Amino acid sequence: MxxxxxxxxxxxxxxxxxVLLDETTxxxxxxxxxxxxxxxxxIEGASTQEAAHRLRERHxxxxxxxxxxxxxxxxxxLSAAHLGATVA
Structure with a gap:
């Protein structure tokens, strides 16, 4: 995902x-x-697990x-603010 x-x-x-701008609001x-x-x-395509792994590599x-x-x-x-969503 x-x-x-x-x-x-x-x-x-x-x-x-x-900075993120919601152009509709x-x-x-x-x-x-x-x-x-x-x-x-x-958004580069990493899974949530891979993102956590890369974050640990950084820290x-x-x-x-x-x-x-x-x-x-x-x-x-970000999902609650309607800025993004998980995709399969």
């Missing part, structure tokens, strides 16, 4: 992460560098369960 942004969402990388969200890394990994002291939880949290937040 992978994650994709909806077609009406634009992204812009910033020095501190990524005009609302935007600021993702910190960790959330942006997770999002970019997912070796991060416990496996926390990495998986962080990936799940980003997916939940």
């Amino acid at each position: 992978t994650f994709a942004l909806r077609p009406h969402v634009s992204t812009a990388r910033t020095e501190n992460g990524t 005009g609302r935007y969200w600021q993702l910190n560098t960790t959330a942006a890394f997770i999002l970019n990994t997912l 070796p002291t991060l416990p496996t369960e926390q990495a998986a939880g962080d990936v799940a949290s980003v997916i939940r937040a």
Whole structure:
């Protein structure tokens, strides 16, 4: 299972992460560098498990369960805001 942004969402990388703009509502969200890394990994086609693994590679002291939880949290937040969805 992978994650994709909806077609009406634009992204812009910033020095501190990524900004997402919902073009239908005009609302935007600021993702910190960790959330942006997770999002970019997912939209490049990585599974949630692979995204958690890559997050742990980036932060070796991060416990496996926390990495998986962080990936799940980003997916939940973006899905709840109607910015993205998991795809099979």
